[in-house]
Amino acid sequence: MSLGNVGGDTPHSFLPPTQQSAKRSSYETWTTEDNILLLTGYFHVSNDSELGNNQKGETFWGKITQYVNENAKSGKERIVSRCHSHFKDINRNISSFIGCYSTACREKRSGGNASGSSGSKRKSSGEDVESSTPTLVRPEGRDVAKKKARGSSSKTSVSRKSKGAIEEELSKLVSAHEKFEEKRSSTASAMNNLAHSNNMEMYRMKRPLFLRIVDSISNYDDYFTQRRNNAGKLGLTPIQKCTAAIRMLAYGVAADACDEYVKIGESTAIECTRKFCEGVIALFQDEYLRRPNVEDLQRLLQVGQERGFPGMIGSIDCMHWQWKNCPKAWQGQFTSGHKGTATVILEAVASYDLWIWHAFLGLPDSLNNINVLDRSPVFDDIESGEAPRVNFTVNGREYNLAYYLADGIYPK
Structure with missing residues (x-):
């Protein structure tokens, strides 16, 4: 079957001869080169590396029509609807040809001939021919292919994880958590030793004054006392909390600038500063925040x-x-x-x-x-x-x- 004959069976060919000549000029003719150019444009746009089939129908067939008009040697201007309908005709005719060809190959392998038996067999298997007829389907888009590949890879990776691998990952997490707690406790002890040493320049105040503020705040608000969490681990010390608050007030640094220094989170540092200011005002307002008597x-x-x-x-x-x-x-x-x-x-x-x-x-x-x-x-x-x-x-x-x-x- 030649691609040049596809499109010859247009609606006007089934009219009486007197009407065919009158309406033949209203229908377009497609040559073999035009049909090949249409199919080439379809596969060219479908296999686009960036968009592919992830486009609207009008945009998709508009690009195909533009490709046909730019590369056509006949100089005829095709419209989107004509290209789309003619492609459907080509797809239907090719599918019918492939179905008939596959049926003939099956009959030849089974020993059939051109007699009535083969004809009856062809008639009896007509439904099978129609059901097994392949069609030209647009290939999957880029996003759909990625989702399928991602889903299959995640399933295989999860299924391949053995019990030993899971236990090994859990042991690594436990060891990392223990190291973090050990480093945190060492930081807290270092802060305590530094607070009770003579070098208090980092706090911009003398050591007795700093310890007096820490003791007063700890006795005023239970938030600054060191407590254990539900896992039995010791929390932040009063010196760590007061240090974060005083550093934010003295140096004007951001809340997350104290996380590596005193091992305290951003939200905790903000809460410490707010409660520290409230405690200082409540404790020292009558003595320091007043007019001279x-x-x-x-x-x-x-x-x-x-x-x-x-x-x-x-x-x-x-x-x-x-x-x-x-x-x-x-x-x-x-x-x-x-x-x-x-x-x-x-x-x-x-x-x-x-x-x-x-x-x-x-x-x-x-x-x-x-x-x-x-x-x-x-x-x-x-x-x-x-x-x-x-x-x-x-x-x-x-x-x-x-x-x-x-x-x-x-x-x-």
């Missing part, structure tokens, strides 16, 4: 008098902290010309012994010190008449209000 003022005035500044109770100044993750919408007000980057202003009042009596943080860098002082609550007690009265004399003149020592807002 009358006794404190008398002591500060005496020290200021001895140092040549009668009436001075502290120093006030503003510093700029860089805000690395400042939002884009706020960078205009938090960036000044002389700094060149987004910063936050901190106003603080400290005495000679580094005791901080006042702190005011959060104003943008576009303000100068006078604007910050205007927005600060440092003189609210004076305006409300609640400030303690003090008496001192300077150049023969008596004063009843203390003052803070400050520098110029625009130093040269």
Whole structure:
């Protein structure tokens, strides 16, 4: 059967001769070269290494039609619907030919001839011929083939694992867990030894002060006590938890920067910092986070008098902290010309012994010190008449209000 005859049996060929001549011009003719070109375009698009059959039908047959039109020598422009329907005709005719050919081969092997017996056998086996007729099916796409290969490989790999291999993997996991617990316990003991040593520069405070904070926090909140989990393993020590919190506050590092140093997770470090701040405020607020009382003022005035500044109770100044993750919408007000980057202003009042009596943080860098002082609550007690009265004399003149020592807002 020649491919040139495929497509000759178009609907107009079954009409009477008088109607065939009238309607023959409305149907396209396909030559052998056109049929071969159509099949070549089909296999070319189907075997695409990137897309293959994972395309929509319109896109798939549109590419085939484009391939036929670009390589056709006759110059005829084919449309998508014609190419698709003609391919179906070719597929049906070839399938019928293959079925008849396979039936003839079976009859020849079984000793049949062209007599009526063979004809009857052919008729009786007509259903078998139709059922065994192969068809041209589009090959599987890339994704389907990968899923099948992945599923078969996973099944074979799981089935090939023996009991000994599974036990070996379990033993490796157990040994790795034991090593991790051993390293964790050694880290905890090393932290305890370091905390009780004289080298406490890493905490930015003296050793007695650090141990006092740890003991106070541990007695206040049970979260900082060392406990055992359900497996009987010891958890984090109070020193590990306080170290992670203090490092985050002192150095401004991220929560996951302490995991390798003190063997603590990111979420645990964040929780330790939150509970540490709550405990410090609850324990030390009345002693450290307060305004100076009358006794404190008398002591500060005496020290200021001895140092040549009668009436001075502290120093006030503003510093700029860089805000690395400042939002884009706020960078205009938090960036000044002389700094060149987004910063936050901190106003603080400290005495000679580094005791901080006042702190005011959060104003943008576009303000100068006078604007910050205007927005600060440092003189609210004076305006409300609640400030303690003090008496001192300077150049023969008596004063009843203390003052803070400050520098110029625009130093040269």
